[in-house]
Amino acid sequence: MKPQPQAPCPTLMIQGTASDVGKSLIVTALCRILTNDGYRVAPFKSQNMSNNSHVTPDGKEIGRAQAVQADACRIAATTDMNPILLKPTGERRAQVVVHGKPLRDYDAIDYREKYLPTAERFVREALDRLRAAHDVVVMEGAGSPAEVNLRDRDIVNMRAAAWGDAPVVLVADIDRGGVFASIVGTMAILRPEERDRVKGFIVNKFRGDPALLTDGLDWLEKETGKPVLGVVPMLHDVGLEDEDAASLDNKLRTRADPTRDLDIAVLRLPRLSNFTDVDALAGEPDASVRYVTKPEELGRPDAIVIPGTKNALMDLAALRERGLDEAVRRYASSGGRVVGICGGYQMLGLTLNDPHGVESSEAATSRMDGLGLLPLETTYAREKRTVRVSGAFAGWPGEAAPPAVELPVEGYEIHMGETAFREPVRPLFRFDDGSEDGAATGDGRVWGTYVHGIFDNDGFRRSWLNALRRDRGLPSLASDYRHRETREAAFDRLAEHVRSHVDMEAIYAMIGIRKGGSSR
Known part of the structure; x- marks a missing residue:
């Protein structure tokens, strides 16, 4: 039947x-x-x-x-x-x-x-x-x-x-x-x-x-x-994650939490996307996460994060209008730590090119100079890359070998840009499918990745935060915060x-x- x-x-x-x-x-x-x-x-x-x-x-x-x-x-x-x-x-x-x-x-x-x-x-x-x-x-x-x-x-x-x-x-x-x-x-x-x-x-x-x-x-x-x-x-x-930037605005913090050791400043881009990438940082007991919109709010944080954006060209232009581009460059040149995720990663490079008008329909030009902190160039393609990835942290440039204890990572990519390097770079992440991602300066103080959710990975996140602690002369912290279990x-x-x-x-x-x- x-x-x-x-x-x-x-x-x-x-x-x-x-x-x-x-x-x-x-x-x-x-x-x-x-x-x-x-x-x-x-x-x-x-x-x-x-x-x-x-x-x-x-x-x-x-x-x-x-x-x-x-x-x-x-x-x-x-x-x-x-x-x-x-x-x-x-x-x-x-x-x-x-x-x-x-x-x-x-x-x-x-x-x-x-x-x-x-x-x-x-x-x-x-x-x-x-x-x-x-x-x-x-x-x-x-x-x-x-x-x-x-x-x-x-x-x-x-x-x-x-x-x-x-x-x-x-x-x-x-x-x-x-x-x-x-x-x-x-x-x-x-x-x-x-x-x-x-x-x-x-x-x-x-x-x-x-x-x-x-x-x-x-x-x-x-x-x-x-x-x-x-x-x-x-x-x-x-x-739990906020749905959109409107709900994020209700809890924006512009000042560091004085009860926490580390001060992490996130640039509040006009077309901010995937801002949940920094949620796990805020969950750590020693990290304070705040958002800044103008240079005078920046101060001297332990790190700056440039997050994802729906339009990197237009948001890079907005950073220039506010003077934040120069503020970030000065901070980096004085030894500060800067991280770019997805659109923020593209901004760290030398140039952003949009020959097909993918992101530049409302911008003054289809080509724009980046912040010049990493030797990469991004060209926007017509096809969007959306993929989940998993693998391991390959280590910082200058290290002779990968970390003694392998740090597993996973996350996802959503981007239209295709990034090429002007000079050889060592990738930060090697994935199970054989692909690679990320780039950093020789001292590892400025780095970027296309991987959303990179800080959701407990081992990698703690390793990076402990590097910030060492900058401050603080001992490493063996935090028991587990992002996914807490979530x-x-x-x-x-x-x-x-x-x-x-x-x-x-x-x-x-x-x-x-x-x-x-x-x-």
């Missing part, structure tokens, strides 16, 4: 009254809660806008938030979890990435009018595949479902909820003020069938005594006819925090499942 096709699994969708209300973290928490309770769970966000991306095991690019949520589910990330990724390249323009591969750049109007109808098919097919392979899919909206100007072409909020037959929980951020107006206003703007799909609210980022909210919550439930499913207190230092514990901490403040029985009821897992 021919087996019957399996019915699609149930879904739940988290939407918000605005951007940055905490949707991604609530979805992450629910993914881990349901996973810990025995279900096979997958996250889904049809369209994400972020330059903070991630490479899947098969070499495709998706939004970082969905990769984090996949980790919360203890499964590998796939492009079905985020079939459409928009990577802003300017105020009104973005690179459109479809199922992990760049399609082309669109301005906002052309994308809306010409591509969204096509994007709908990819979104629905991806969601169908996830629902066929899992017990529950937790969906995430974007921005607000009450954007009436976007309603007719919506592929990420209420229309997506309908495609997945998903009950919706609306999340609002009380910390920014106006929480009752934001919820009631959103509900008022929704169409009747959309209001029916909303099954309750979560008030997020609360500070203070919950008793003070009781009258307001009672009024809200009476006014809307919907239950408040929970009031989630602000959780500080979650220990895994953070998922459980977040999940228990949300579980203890949200009516999970109601959540299970609206999904239509029971605690304890599934036999699917």
Whole structure:
């Protein structure tokens, strides 16, 4: 007898009254809660806008938030979890990435009018595949479902909820003020069938005594006819990556932490991407990470990190406008340590060339001099390299042999540039597939790499930080900080925090499942 096709699994969708209300973290928490309770769970966000991306095991690019949520589910990330990724390249323009591969750049109007109808098919097919392979899919909206100007072409909020037959929980951020107006206003703007799909609210980022909210919550439930499913207190230092630079801005530190030995300054580039590369440094007990935007904020740190960027040419021009390029050169010439990652690595070189207009459509020229700290030249190609890599640290230039204890490394690359060397250099990293990466000055004080997540590698990170300590005359530190173990514990901490403040029985009821897992 021919087996019957399996019915699609149930879904739940988290939407918000605005951007940055905490949707991604609530979805992450629910993914881990349901996973810990025995279900096979997958996250889904049809369209994400972020330059903070991630490479899947098969070499495709998706939004970082969905990769984090996949980790919360203890499964590998796939492009079905985020079939459409928009990577802003300017105020009104973005690179459109479809199922992990760049399609082309669109301005906002052309994308809306010409591509969204096509994007709908990819979104629905991806969601169908996830629902066929899992017990529950937790969906995430974007921005607000009450954007009436976007309603007719919506592929990420209420229309997506309908495609997945998903009950919706609306999340609002009380910390920014106006929480009752934001919820009631959103509900008022929704169409009747959309209001029916909303099954309750979560008030997020609360500070203070919950008793003070009781009258307001009672009024809200009476006014809307919907239950408040929970009031989630602000959780500080979650220990998980931020989704985008907007959330990063809320916690920028421009001064060094005086309680820590090492001061690491990160250049806050206008088109900053993959800023999570420095998260592991901030987790170390002796390292303080801060962001700088102008020379007078730089001071004399123990190291400068130039991170990734969506447009290295334009951000290099911005550094020049601010005078940060000269500040970095002076710092390096006086013996300072400088690290460049991806776009930052390209900036450390002699020249950046863009003969095909990949990054220079808004720049004054398609060729620009770099900082001149490494003997390399980068040319931008039409094809993007997205790949996961693993291997070992090959040692610093000038060393007779690799480190006595091999330091394993892994990470991922996302870049359009192809880098060549003007003079022979010893690679910093040798990968299992035979490829190599990275370059450094003869003393190892200035170096760069294309590998995102390089500081997530505990042994390599500690080795570099101990070199900084030696510069200061401090003894090496045998830190017990383990980035991946700490991150895994953070998922459980977040999940228990949300579980203890949200009516999970109601959540299970609206999904239509029971605690304890599934036999699917």
